[in-house]
Amino acid sequence: MAHNIQRPKRKSLLLWGFLLVFWFLLPLSWKVTTKSSFEEFHAPIWEASTRIQDLTHFWGHVSDSKKTLIEKGRDHQRILSDAKHQISSIDHLKVELQRLKELKSQIQKLETTLELEAKTKFTPTISRISLRNLSGWNQSFRISKGQRDFLQVGNGVISFCGIVGRLEQVYETSSQIQLISNKSFRMVAHLKGDNRPVTFQGNGVLPGGQGQGILYDIPADVIIPKGNDIQVVSSNLSGTYPKGLHIGIISELTPSVDGVFKVGKVLLSPQLSLLSEVTILKDSYAK
Amino acid sequence: MVVIRLLNSFFAQVGLYLFIPAIFLMIPQSLRNKHAVISIIFISLLVSYHNSLPVELCICFMLLFYYIFRHNISHENRQNNFRKTLLAAVVNISIFLIIFLVAQTELISMQSWNISKLIVDVIASTLLILVIAQPYRLLLDQILSRVLKSDRKTKDTN
Numbered sequence: 003m004a005h006n007i008q009r010p011k012r013k014s015l016l017l018w019g020f021l022l023v024f025w026f027l028l029p030l031s032w033k034v035t036t037k038s039s040f041e042e043f044h045a046p047i048w049e050a051s052t053r054i055q056d057l058t059h060f061w062g063h064v065s066d067s068k069k070t071l072i073e074k075g076r077d078h079q080r081i082l083s084d085a086k087h088q089i090s091s092i093d094h095l096k097v098e099l100q101r102l103k104e105l106k107s108q109i110q111k112l113e114t115t116l117e118l119e120a121k122t123k124f125t126p127t128i129s130r131i132s133l134r135n136l137s138g139w140n141q142s143f144r145i146s147k148g149q150r151d152f153l154q155v156g157n158g159v160i161s162f163c164g165i166v167g168r169l170e171q172v173y174e175t176s177s178q179i180q181l182i183s184n185k186s187f188r189m190v191a192h193l194k195g196d197n198r199p200v201t202f203q204g205n206g207v208l209p210g211g212q213g214q215g216i217l218y219d220i221p222a223d224v225i226i227p228k229g230n231d232i233q234v235v236s237s238n239l240s241g242t243y244p245k246g247l248h249i250g251i252i253s254e255l256t257p258s259v260d261g262v263f264k265v266g267k268v269l270l271s272p273q274l275s276l277l278s279e280v281t282i283l284k285d286s287y288a289k
Numbered sequence: 290m291v292v293i294r295l296l297n298s299f300f301a302q303v304g305l306y307l308f309i310p311a312i313f314l315m316i317p318q319s320l321r322n323k324h325a326v327i328s329i330i331f332i333s334l335l336v337s338y339h340n341s342l343p344v345e346l347c348i349c350f351m352l353l354f355y356y357i358f359r360h361n362i363s364h365e366n367r368q369n370n371f372r373k374t375l376l377a378a379v380v381n382i383s384i385f386l387i388i389f390l391v392a393q394t395e396l397i398s399m400q401s402w403n404i405s406k407l408i409v410d411v412i413a414s415t416l417l418i419l420v421i422a423q424p425y426r427l428l429l430d431q432i433l434s435r436v437l438k439s440d441r442k443t444k445d446t447n
Contacts, residue, residue, distance in 0.1 A: 022348060040338060044291075051295050133294070134301035137308065138402030138410060139392050140341040185400035206402045209409040211304025276302050 038173060045176040048132040049146050124158075124244065124283040127151055131278055132176070136207055141181040145280065148173045156242065158283040163271035164248030165189075165236055166280050179280070182249070183213030183270055190240045191217065191249055193224060194233040202234065202249060202268065213270035217252055220264040226255055234268050243283065290339045306410045307417050310336045310347075311381035312425055314355050329355050342388065350387055354380050374422040378415045385411050 066074075088095075112118075129151075133144035147153055149172055159166040159179050167187060170180035180187055187204040201218040208214060217234060226232055231253035238245040250268040258265045290313075297307055313332045316325050329351050337347040358380055385407065392401045 022345070037338070047291060048295075048298075051298070134298045135294075135306075135341065136301040136304060137297075137306040137340060138406045139388065139400055142341070206400065207304060207406060208403070209304055209405050211301065275304060 041171075041173050041176070045146075045173065048144055048176070052130055052132045052146070123286040125286050127153065127282045127284055129177075129280060129282060131280060134275065136211060136275060138206065141184045141204075141207060141213070142170065143167070143179040143181060143277075143280070145177050145179060145282070146175070147282070148175045148177045150175055152284060153177050153282055154284070157285070158242040159280050160243065160247060160283060161273075161277050161280045163273040163277070164250075165243060166274065166277065168242060169282065177282075181213065181274070183207050183215065183274070189242070190237040191234050192237050192245075193220070193252070194235050196221075196224065199237055199239055200234075205267070207275075210272070211275035212272045213250075213274050215250060215268040215270060217266045217268050218258070218263065220255060220266060222257075222262065222264055224255065224264060226253060226266075241285075290335050294339050300413075304406075304409075305413050307414050308340060308385060308410065309381055309414050309418055309421075310340075310351060310384055311354070311377045312418060312422060314351065314358070314380065315377070315422075315426060315429060316355070316359070325355070325359075326352070346388070346391060350384055354384065370423060370426070373426075374419060377422055378418045381414060381418055382411055385414070 127147060129145040129147040131143050132146045135142045135144075143166070153169060153172050155169055155172050157169045159168060165182050167179045167181040167184070169177050171178040181204070183204045183206060185204050185206060189202050190199050191202040192199065198221055200220050203216050203218065205214045205216050224232075231251045234249040234252055236243040236245060236247040236249060248271070250270040252266040252268050255264040255266040257263075293307060293309065297305075300307065310332075313336065314329075316328060330348055333347040333351040334344060336342065336351065337344045358376060389402075389407050
């Protein structure tokens with residue numbers, strides 16, 4: 003049977019070439035503006051998807067059995083009694099708060115007298131994750147807060163499992179987090195119990211979703227006994243994160259190419275891909 | 290593509306990433322060359338945006354594969370449907386491998402990734418193509434027949 007096959011015409015190839023050249027010649031600012039408006043246009047879709055998830059969760063539990071409802075009620079009562087206990091100890095907590103405030107003012111006074119530079123302070127903002135992207139070539143999360151909540155590019159992002167990443171792009175009502183496992187993510191870190199700075203760099207994700215990184219510039223005298231591991235924690239040298247937050251664990255060290263330092267693979271928290279909420283650390287001094 | 294992105298967001302919890310640009314190469318053969326090229330470029334822009342890939346790379350590989358396989362992959366072609374689906378899967382694997390190799394060279398702003406992740410993602414994406422290619426083709430047929438019907442009606446009224 004004869005098919006009506008059209009051969010690729012020269013005109014279409016020319017059009018292809020013309021469009022490619024046109025794209026290369028377009029000013030970068032125009033490309034960035036187009037991309038950013040497209041992001042703004044899409045943001046409500048990602049936000050709506052999380053709301054739909056909540057709704058499915060709610061409807062899923064509407065048909066719960068009596069046994070489950072009794073169990074949930076029991077848990078609820080426990081939380082209530084715990085809250086009551088906390089309220090009863092409010093006087094003690096007030097005294098404690100007063101003591102902490104006094105200590106804080108004393109520290110501030112000492113810092114002024116000794117002319118010490120005050121430590122970076124952070125204001126936390128909690129946000130939901132609306133979209134996850136864990137492709138091999140790029141790992142990022144999208145959150146539902148942006149410029150309206152005074153977020154800025156470069157703000158640190160943390161969660162209960164430690165460092166999550168930093169804000170890569172901030173739009174009006176949403177932002178993009180560059181994950182700690184991303185290869186372009188670098189930060190200063192410490193090995194727990196050792197104050198010497200080392201360099202951490204993301205190294206992609208493994209098939210199960212667990213992130214990994216590489217630790218560079220580890221002093222040659224650091225030894226990890228076989229079967230043991232060392233925790234890698236954040237440093238306050240970069241100013242983006244507070245000191246001592248969990249990054250990952252390292253269990254093996256190898257000498258670096260120059261032989262002066264050691265290098266090791268860091269396994270990040272497996273909970274990182276399961277997160278649904280994160281905390282953004284805003285710099286309190288930033289305008 | 291929005292649906293695929295939402296699926297990816299869900300499957301990210303188990304570390305899977307679905308990437309199926311080959312499915313969007315199924316463009317009606319009745320489209321004129323100029324229109325087909327424009328639609329492929331538009332699709333490439335969307336693929337690039339939704340998968341954080343360099344735009345130029347997307348346009349190049351999408352147009353390249355479109356020109357090579359356009360007669361075989363087109364949904365109006367009366368070939369065996371299973372063969373067309375298999376071809377789409379092969380094209381998809383090839384696109385995956387191109388991106389992987391480009392990323393390994395680190396010439397453009399893309400990070401390289403490990404081969405085990407590539408294998409898992411390729412298997413998952415291929416399975417998805419095998420499952421959705423036929424319904425997607427049917428959907429395209431439905432849309433096309435409706436468009437053609439309305440087109441005929443307009444011509445008749447004129």
